[in-house]
Amino acid sequence: MTRWKKFILLLSVIGPGIITANVDNDAGGITTYSMAGAHFGYSLLWSLVPITVALIVVQEMSARMGAVTGKGLAELIRENFGVRVTFWLMLFLFVTDLGNTAAEFAGWAASNEIFGISKYVSVPLGAFIVWLLVVKGTYRVVEKIFLVICVVYLVYIPAAVLAKPDWVDVTLQTLKPSFQFNTPYVVMLIGVVGTTIAPWMQFYIQSSIVEKGIRKEQYWASRIDVIVGCFLTDIVAFFIIVACGATLFKAGVHIDTADAAARSLAPLAGRYASILFAVGLANASLFSASILPLATAYYICEGMGWEAGVSKTFKDAPQFMWLYTILIVIGSLIVLIPNSPLIAIMWISQVINGVMLPFVLIFMLLLINKQDLMEQYTNSKTFNVIAWVTAVVMIVLTLMFVATMFF
Amino acid sequence: MPFFAGEIFVSEVSSKPVLDQTGEEIGKLRDIVVGMGDLFPAVTALVVGAGKDDYILPWESINLFNRRVISANVYVKDLKKASAAPTDILIFRDLLDKQIVDINGAKLVRVNDLKLGDVKGRLCLVAADIGLGGLLRRLGVESRGEKLFSLFHYKLQQRLIGWHYLQPIEPKLTRLTLTISRQKLPSLHPADLAEIISEVSQKERTAIFGSLDVDTAAEALHELEPRVQADIIDDMTKERASDILERMPPDEAADVLGDLPEAKAQELINLMEKEEAEDVQELLEHEEDTAGGLMTTEYLAFPPNMTVDEAIKELRLEAPNVETIYYLYIIDGEERLLGVLSLKHLILAAPHEKLKDIMIAPAKTLPPEAGEKDVAEFISKYNLLAAPVVDDNIVMRGIVTVDDVLDFLMPPASRKKRRRR
Numbered sequence: 090m091t092r093w094k095k096f097i098l099l100l101s102v103i104g105p106g107i108i109t110a111n112v113d114n115d116a117g118g119i120t121t122y123s124m125a126g127a128h129f130g131y132s133l134l135w136s137l138v139p140i141t142v143a144l145i146v147v148q149e150m151s152a153r154m155g156a157v158t159g160k161g162l163a164e165l166i167r168e169n170f171g172v173r174v175t176f177w178l179m180l181f182l183f184v185t186d187l188g189n190t191a192a193e194f195a196g197w198a199a200s201n202e203i204f205g206i207s208k209y210v211s212v213p214l215g216a217f218i219v220w221l222l223v224v225k226g227t228y229r230v231v232e233k234i235f236l237v238i239c240v241v242y243l244v245y246i247p248a249a250v251l252a253k254p255d256w257v258d259v260t261l262q263t264l265k266p267s268f269q270f271n272t273p274y275v276v277m278l279i280g281v282v283g284t285t286i287a288p289w290m291q292f293y294i295q296s297s298i299v300e301k302g303i304r305k306e307q308y309w310a311s312r313i314d315v316i317v318g319c320f321l322t323d324i325v326a327f328f329i330i331v332a333c334g335a336t337l338f339k340a341g342v343h344i345d346t347a348d349a350a351a352r353s354l355a356p357l358a359g360r361y362a363s364i365l366f367a368v369g370l371a372n373a374s375l376f377s378a379s380i381l382p383l384a385t386a387y388y389i390c391e392g393m394g395w396e397a398g399v400s401k402t403f404k405d406a407p408q409f410m411w412l413y414t415i416l417i418v419i420g421s422l423i424v425l426i427p428n429s430p431l432i433a434i435m436w437i438s439q440v441i442n443g444v445m446l447p448f449v450l451i452f453m454l455l456l457i458n459k460q461d462l463m464e465q466y467t468n469s470k471t472f473n474v475i476a477w478v479t480a481v482v483m484i485v486l487t488l489m490f491v492a493t494m495f496f
Numbered sequence: 497m498p499f500f501a502g503e504i505f506v507s508e509v510s511s512k513p514v515l516d517q518t519g520e521e522i523g524k525l526r527d528i529v530v531g532m533g534d535l536f537p538a539v540t541a542l543v544v545g546a547g548k549d550d551y552i553l554p555w556e557s558i559n560l561f562n563r564r565v566i567s568a569n570v571y572v573k574d575l576k577k578a579s580a581a582p583t584d585i586l587i588f589r590d591l592l593d594k595q596i597v598d599i600n601g602a603k604l605v606r607v608n609d610l611k612l613g614d615v616k617g618r619l620c621l622v623a624a625d626i627g628l629g630g631l632l633r634r635l636g637v638e639s640r641g642e643k644l645f646s647l648f649h650y651k652l653q654q655r656l657i658g659w660h661y662l663q664p665i666e667p668k669l670t671r672l673t674l675t676i677s678r679q680k681l682p683s684l685h686p687a688d689l690a691e692i693i694s695e696v697s698q699k700e701r702t703a704i705f706g707s708l709d710v711d712t713a714a715e716a717l718h719e720l721e722p723r724v725q726a727d728i729i730d731d732m733t734k735e736r737a738s739d740i741l742e743r744m745p746p747d748e749a750a751d752v753l754g755d756l757p758e759a760k761a762q763e764l765i766n767l768m769e770k771e772e773a774e775d776v777q778e779l780l781e782h783e784e785d786t787a788g789g790l791m792t793t794e795y796l797a798f799p800p801n802m803t804v805d806e807a808i809k810e811l812r813l814e815a816p817n818v819e820t821i822y823y824l825y826i827i828d829g830e831e832r833l834l835g836v837l838s839l840k841h842l843i844l845a846a847p848h849e850k851l852k853d854i855m856i857a858p859a860k861t862l863p864p865e866a867g868e869k870d871v872a873e874f875i876s877k878y879n880l881l882a883a884p885v886v887d888d889n890i891v892m893r894g895i896v897t898v899d900d901v902l903d904f905l906m907p908p909a910s911r912k913k914r915r916r917r
Contacts, residue, residue, distance in 0.1 A: 159697030167593050172608065172634045302723055304698060393631065394606030461582075 095310075102310045105297035106318030108380075109148065109290055111239040113322040115377035116196020117189060117442075119370055120435040121284045122326045123350040125277055126333025127342060131254075131262035134330055136278060138263065140285050141323040143479040146472055147450065148315045150457050151291045155298030156308040157466045162295045163392030165456050175392045178448065183412075185445050186289050186385040188438035190420030193381060195431040196374035198424050199347035203367035208424060208431075216421045219378045223399055223413075235376035241369040245328040248354045252335035259331055272493040279486050280436050283443025285326065286479075289381065291449055292388040305466065329353075345432050382416035444487050450480040503613040505625065506587055507634045508563050514544045514553070515567040522551060522572050528587040528612075529580060535660050536620035539612065542566075543580050552578045561619065587621070590664075595696065596624060597663040599680045602688035604665075604695055609633055611656065624662055627655025665700045682712040690719030693728075702731045710736075714743035722755035729756065729764075738767035745819055746772065747792035747900070750779035754789075779894070787871050787885045788864030790901070791894030795882075796824045800834055800852035804845045811842075820897055822881050826855045833884055833892045835859050861886045864893055868904045875901050 125133045151162065158165060167175045194212055201211035268274075294315070303311050333353040337344065344350045351366035383399070386409050390397035396406035403410045423429065454476050457468050468476070511524045523546030530537040542553045553568050553575075560567045580586055587610055598605045608630030613622040625633070629652050632641040645652050663680045681689060681704065693701050693716060705713060705728055717725060717740060729737045729752070741749045741764060753761040753776060761780075765773050775793050782788025796818050798807055807824065815821050824837045835857030845854050861884050862874055875883050875898055882895045 159699065159701075164595075167606070171593055172631060176631075176635055299697075302727070304727065394608065394626070 098307060099310045099313060102301060102303055102307060103314045104301065105152065105294050105311065106148070106314035106316070107321070108236065108297070108318075109294045109315075110318030110322040111236060111373075112293075112377050112380055113285060113287070113290065114239070114242055114325055114373055115193060115381075116199075116370060116374040117192040117435050117439040118284045118326070119329065119373060120192075120196070120344075120347075120350065120432060121277075121280045121439045122329040123333045123337075123353060124344050124432075124436055125281055126330035127337035127344045127350070127353070129274065129277060130334045130338040131259055131331065132267055132269070132274075133277065133281060134259065134263040134327070134334075135266040136281060137323055137327055137330075140282055141319060143282075143475060144286050144323065145316055145319045146475045147286055147291060147453070147479070148294055148319055149312060150453055150468070150472065150476065151295040152298050152311050152315050153308065153466055154453070154457055154463070155295040156303050156311060157305050157463050159299055159304075161299055161388060161391050162292045162453070163388040165462070166452055167392045167394070169456060169459070169462070170452070172393075178452070179389045179392050181445060181448070182288060183385065183389060183416075185438075185441050186381060187416060187419060187423075188434075188441050189287070189289065190378065190382050190385075190416050191423040192435040192438040193374045193378035194421045194424040195429075195434040196347075196370050197378065199431045199435075200367040200371035200374065202346075203348055203351065203363050212421045212424050215375060215378065216417050219375065219382075220417060222379050223383055235372060235379075238368075238372040239376070241365070241372060242325045244354065244365060244369070245325060245332050249328040249332040249335065252332055252353075254331055254335035259334075263327075270489070270493065272490065275486060275490045275493055276440055279443035279483070279490060280439040281326075281443075282483060282486075283441065283446060284436075284439035285323065286446055287439075287442045288445050288449040289385055289388075289442075291453065293380070293384045296384070296387065296391075345430070347432070350432075378417075378420075382413055382420065385416060386413040443483060447480040447483040447487075450476060450483075454480070503611055503622070504561075504563060505630075505633060506592070506610045506612065507630075509561075509566065510588065512563075512566055514542065515565065516572045517567075517569050518571065519567075520572055522546065522553075522568070522570075522575065523549075525566060526550065527580065527589055530585050530587060530621055532585050534620070536615045536622055537585070537659070538615070538618045538620045542568075543586065549577045550579050551575045552580065555619070591621075595665060595700075597665055597681065597684075597692055598626075598657050598661060599663055599684060600657065600661045602684055602692070604692055605657070621659050623656040623658050625654070625656050628652060629654050665696055665704055682708060686712070686715035687719045689716045694720055694724050698727065698731075701728065705732075710739050710743055714740045714748075717752060718744055718748040722752075725752050726756055729760075734763060734767055738764045741776075742768050742772045745792055745794055746775035746779055747790065747819075747894075750776050750789075751784075754780060754784055782864055785868045785904075786864060787862045787866040787883070787896050788893065790868070790871065790896045791864075791885045792819045792897065793894045794818045795884075795892075795895045796821060797827045797831075797892065798824055798851055800826050800828065800850070800855070802851050803847065804842060804849050804851065804854070805847035807842060807851055808847075819895065820882050823884075823895070824851070825859075825884055825892060825895070826851050826857075827892055831892050832890045833859055833861065833886050836884065859884055861890075862896065863887070868901070871896055872901045872904055 154162065154165065163175070163179070166178065194215060197215045198208035198212050202208060298311060333350070336353045336355060337349070342349055342352065347367070347370060348363060351363040354362035354366050387397050389412055390406070390409045393408070395408040397409040398406055401409065423434065424431065454468070454473065457463055458473065460467060506528065509525055513521045514523060514525055516522050523544040525542060526545040527543035528539055529541040529543065529552070531540045539555050541555055542558065544551045544553055553570065557568045557570050558566070559569050585591070591610060592607055595604050595606050605624070605626040607624045607626065609625035610621060611623040611625060612619055615622065629638060632638040642652050684692070689712070693704055696704070705716075708716065717728065720728070741752065744752070749772070753764065756764070765776060768776070778793065779789070779791065794817060796811065796814055798810065802810070811821060811824070822839045824839070824842060825833060826835045826837060827833055834852070835855030836859040837851060837855045841854060860874070860878055862871060864885055864887060866874070871883065875896070880898065882897045884895050885893045887893055
């Protein structure tokens, strides 16, 4: 294939990786990274290196499975592990994604509060907009708009620089792992992993690859898309942590409202820090709120063998419609409870992601090493090691978390 | 003759203990082997596992098979270890939880449970349970689920599909079913078949397409999206691809070829029969979304001095080869369009009348460069089923039928054809 043709092919398959990367920086993501920086300074930076490696490996595995088998992750799990296993997994993931959906609406509510709009107004409006977007099918256009606005996150890069952090310190902390054996640290670590490598994203990226019709011969192009996406997302994460570490941590500010988090942008934007932050957060929240519940409803229906599709009616695809509706309704209701701690909702949901991750990872590992499924595309030894280590580490961290609660 | 109790679901016997002649447990039921080849596949053996070891018990050795007891007339110590071969068809491994084609409903469904029953004295696979009841039964909560539903006055509907309406799509299963007479997929309407083909994974798609006869394959191919078409053609041998393209009406073949990379398209055209190849080449000269690109060259053409009687006789001979017989186009020696006649008027006319006297002249025509929108407006305005396409010299080039235009009139999301890049 000529170089020109290769380039064209690359352009045509770009999408899943970049989109997933941006969805990664959703309300839960921004909040978790901000809190990591604000409460722990630079001491969690080192984790971004292994996390990025793990993210690349895991995303690549999902994409590869999608390209080689042409089937979604939920379908593969159903066909290879049976309905009982699938059922329980779907149940737990549903609860996890309910938390994630609530986090998106919490982000939407929090960012609107910065503009002075009460959550009782913004959340129902937001839920309605999301529902409208999806059901009216203008999603493709809106997706592009959202993606463009996601560029807003790049402001964290100049923000971090302008905060004049001690770059020597930053570099040291990034390269030298440190660890604190106390609950807040362990929980935050789980949260950071969980928000970067969210279980639902593995289902989403595999389905995107399948839907784009990418075959194993063209897969090399998707791989590039995926890897670039992973780097982008973690570069933004890095700068968010540095920016918050240099501003909020130094000032001893504890993030419990979005406004507090916005102050990390003060060196860059001065009085406009809050507005800038709010715009970014609102955009990310709404974007992810349109994707997440939909993706969840799709993969659960895929696993359980139910009809799915946004253009279908309640009569044709009842389970899909109900799942989607319940996710949005309960997700927003959780946020509407008076005095619900919006920030807490956002980062706790990411911790749950981190706890559920090993289970999904283990299934992926079992599937991707099946010769008759993946032919010659099974995992290399390196990939297997990295993925298994990630799964084991997450399990250990979760156990540690439980342990620190009692000792 | 093994004794079994009426009908039974495989989930009800999964992992149940299998006993030998003395009542000692041989192991747990791991899987059931069926022989493909009949309308209802018959059980030929049981796979029983004890720890790491598997034993294969041929069906003849089973003397009891029901929900409570499964026993065989063998002795544990006589059994030799054996595993099921990858080419065997096993119910739990190969059929359960897989997608399958429901021929009646013309769609893909997922197998939640399978029912075994008596067919002519043998225990056979008789139906698939694709409903909620099957799901609940696999989870072990069917009776509780039913009670729960009855609280809401909701009766849990059983959704069973008889095996004679089902077609497995797993690659190795389709290959095996090739050897038997009953192939059910071709009985589906090509459009339904195409939809199913576009929903399954690539391996399954190749297997299904490979199992179709050339005519069905040709019809189904046209109904698919350009990208899927290209994929499928890539997976076939060039010979088979050109065979299928030959069977297709030239305008459909031109559509498919037009979406392939030029080199590949040329290769396939060269392999086609000369006449078909020429027709297709001619159509390929036009832009895709113009009258020239939409038209077909297979239409009824008659000389003006022919009588109605002769025309009807000729029509009977030509009908299988043309796209539509509803209009007859009257042309002169140089293929210039003189007029058009509808089938209705042909039949209502007296047998001795000449075509030139009953035809409508001049006919309303379109130029080959006319855009899709203009073609649609034209056909809609004159209430036509097909519109003739003529060049500047009024020489007839082809006809555009209304079905080709209907696709254009649909809202973007529902359109079948999508423009490439």
